Amino acid sequence: MNHFSEKEEKIETFIQDLLRSYPKGPEILIPLLQKIQETLGFLPREAMEKVAVHLDISESEVYGVATFYNQFRFHPPGKHPVKVCMGTACHVKGATVILESWERRLNIKVGQTTADREFSLDRVACVGCCALAPVAVVGEKVHGHMAPTKVDGLLLAFQLEREGKKAP
């Protein structure tokens, strides 16, 4: 488990450096959690504990705030995070079908990460690209006019990439 302890150490030093650069005060809590998530991809329990100590508030308060907002997640995202837009425009153009296609192909439910940590699947309220509905965001890239077959196509492209081949 050497690999893990090394990783934990890394998290530890990052949090400590970060906390030093931030002032104390309750209004800093959300920006602080955002910064942690931006770097680590999620909010580890240890990080939230340290934030609570730093801001001199209870751990449950930190956890209460973090779980209130949709942005924060508590387990690591996949290498390629998939977010399916569930806004109104996407909904009327079949967002549910798209979400189900990802669930079926990745064999996970929404909110989960695949066992190989390659993909995670989430729903987002609206990414604001309503004219391209239905929309899915894979990594940073927005894919418009999604269809079940396009889900297959995207997954195939990733698979080819992993195998070192270029997508046709």
Add this chain to the structure above:
Amino acid sequence: MNPEQKFSVQQSFARLRSLALDKWQSLKRGGEPTILVGSATCGRASGALEIFKAFQEETERAGIRAHLLQVGCLGHCYAEPLVIISRPGFPAIVYSRVNPVIASLLVHSFLLAGDPCMELMLGALEENDSFPTVFELPRFRMETRLLLKRCGLIDPEDIDQSIANAGYEGLCRVLQQEPAEVISLLTHSGLRGRGGAGFPAGKKWEICARAEGSPKYVIANADEGDPGAFMDRSLLESDPHQTLEGLMIAGYAIGASSGIIYLRSEYPLAAERVQKAISQAEAAGLLGEKILGSDFSFRVSLFRASGAFVCGEETALIQSIEGKRGMPRFRPPYPAITGLKGKPTLINNVKTLSAVPHIVLNGVQSFTSIGTEGSKGTMVFALVGKVNNAGLIEVPMGMTLGQLIFDLSGGIPQGKRFKAVQIGGPSGGCLPEKFLSLPIDFESFKEAGAMMGSGGMVVLDEDDCMVEVARYFLDFTQRESCGKCTFCRLGTWQMLNLLEEMTQGKGRIEDLRLLQELAEDIQVGALCNLGKTAPNPILTTLRYFQDEYEAHILQRKCPARRCRALTAFYIVPEKCERSCDACVGSCPVEAIKNDRRMKKIIDQEKCVKCGSCSGACPPQYQAVVKISPLSEVPPIR
């Protein structure tokens, strides 16, 4: 303000402006072509960055010196990616649906050889003798672009391009006036809050200016949480300085020294551009201590929200800036009197603030000449859903819904029938065909049971089920309910359960009355406007589409054939062409098989009702049909 200071403000701004104008003129008259690539989020999603790169590489290869700029959004999302090319000797020309191949073609044919490729253009942006202009298109002709005026035409990351096009001129003028004059100007303009409720902006400013306590705060509310709305995103990505200027004017008028832009977490590009705009304004001396030599000092910071719909509500927004859970509190006291950190706080929507510089600059008269009696000015809508030309539209108040949907947005695709338009997101309602002649204004929408909301508009056609739409919105508000008050927390949950049963064919006829009663109680009992307006989608659909609810309950039938539990896909054997395999390949769950005659049949047990087969079936056969209720599906022989 003494005359000396007045002079100093004028002088400082004139200096900024002349520098900016010089830069702008040299860009326009330098003899080199300029290429503007629309690269807001929606443009990027359609490949704007690839096109930008293609232009870069092609011009380099061809040895052409050209100014390549990433601009914001023109609002024509249906035609993205959009590119505007100005070449000396030609008017500026808009090209739609550009791809890297077209980009390369334009560099060679237009920039090198002087052939502007008529077949690819949307139209010229200026009047001229040789080419049709975009103003011949109804969309361009019928819009009144006030807030969107500079959007898509200037580089949002260059403050000088904004200043050269009247940016910050309003601020310069305001700084020479007394704050009370500014407030009275706004009051007379009749500007109403664009966030949803339509509270008179001048009145809000006045209350906040009179409130005791210091420091005071101004907040631009850009927590655009309505699913299906993206006006604020587009404005901040395309012209962040406009909102910033409005925020500063508000700060000056109420006597605040700091402003906050509260931006939704899902908008990374807008955050980047707003941050850049703030730094550039600081560098130019438009933000900071003693702005332009006046006594006014003002700082702006960006607060990135964390994704909670309820934080669009003023008091919840304040809670979240203070580092707490975003839960609304009872009003009064209103934030204008007791807000952030207990101090007077003015919270205005991005569009409200963005309208302010125009009112200051062009005067009350010019603003009040647009719109209706009770609703002045323009309104920016995000018109999406089942329309041909989806996108961002700015129209004068008083235009009818029908004009907006059919004339400006090109009507319903594939010759389908219009069914309803959903206005105002989860707080609004669904209006049927008879309201197409309804003029757009705060009062008329309210009377019809909908609400102006922030400007999201989703068009629904004959394939959309109204019970399903109501269920969708309730699902949204139920998830986003903060949980503080019982009416919203449990009420929305109960209503959602009833709707879910109906869409699954398990509803009972007496549920309709229960639904109505619950909805009316929640309207009265909920703590904040999120809760109070949550029943609106149900109440309007019950009022205008009761027959659809009854069909779901009494006949277990979804008239729009949309509710999946009540609908089946079926291949009509007489229409199916036996040698064609299109549907088989498209099915993600291998539910389509051959029968003895090689006709295709759907295994209803396996079918997930995704509709892929109906899209794959060649149009000359159209053999895949949807059937509701399930009892009408013919047995497989």
